[in-house]
Amino acid sequence: MFYQFINRFIIYIVPYLPVSFIRMFAGRYVAGETARQALKIVRELNNKGYSATLDILGEHSENKVDALDVTQEYTDLYGYILSHNLNCNISIKPTHIGLDIEEECAQNNLNTLLKTARETNNFLRIDMENSPYTDASIKMYLEALIHYQNVGPVIQAYLHRSPDDICSLNGEKLNVRICKGIYKESETIALNNKSDINDQYVDLVKAILNGGGYAGIATHDLTLINALDEWIIENQISPDRFEFQILYGVPMAGRLEELLEKGYKVRQYVPYGEEWFEYSVRRLKENPVIITYVFKNMFKSR
């Protein structure tokens, strides 16, 4: 009850918060406004042993020209990653490359990106947005998979449909990120109890690794990381079948270094771009709980 009140209060005050406050919120998690700043962070992460994935902030492009501009920016990124010899792939949001405008527009842009990814020996992750886009995003992935192998979807553990999605997608071609899911969804669509979501999360990762797929285990939840790490060891799952993933800036109490020492791949998701303000405000409104993370983490080191 108390937390519901706090959440509603935060949603109400977000539009009135000073830019400096939002910048403080964004500063920890956003790698800067330009590709140059973001590539510098990726280089630093690589030097510490981490892989990275770059995301240009933004979503819901409103017209084809904007969607094409975003596609071009991502295409350029593949070039920079190659020329700087970075260990880094790319994550895109379907609505950023045109899914809100027309499925065909987004698919064409995705294919353009995948062609460049193939030419530069790289990979593309299709982030998963909220439930109105789930079917279309999976469809885009499956169509892309006909011509390209260097592409993978995201499945959200909180969705009721996700076990069925994993069941139908699993196999050697599947390289999937599993996350809990960040958007507010209704109970008819998604689980809303943390322990149910965690149980489903673990089941999904086990299903992928018991099958033929590759799992991107994207979570900061140490209980989940520890449980899966234990299961991976017990079941002698080879480290080339999975990786751990976190959002850049989230403190992990030394656990990432331990994972690296075990020889596991750990990837940090690095967002950047001019739209940091809009992105941060939207994230805060969608899920005010994030603000409590920020307050908790403001006093912890990276």
Ligand code: FDA
């Ligand atoms: P949980 O929310 O239980 O958090 C566990 C602990 O981690 C918290 O107690 C808190 O201390 C800390 N924490 C979590 N998030 C934090 C944050 N942002 N800042 C500071 N501390 C934080 N979602 C989606 O719907 N579509 C997608 O495509 C993606 N992609 C994605 C990629 C990667 C690499 C990650 C790590 C996450 C995503 N997500 C996502 C977001 C994901 O769905 C989820 O909402 C958040 O990761 C938070 O869930 P956790 O699994 O970390 O658990």
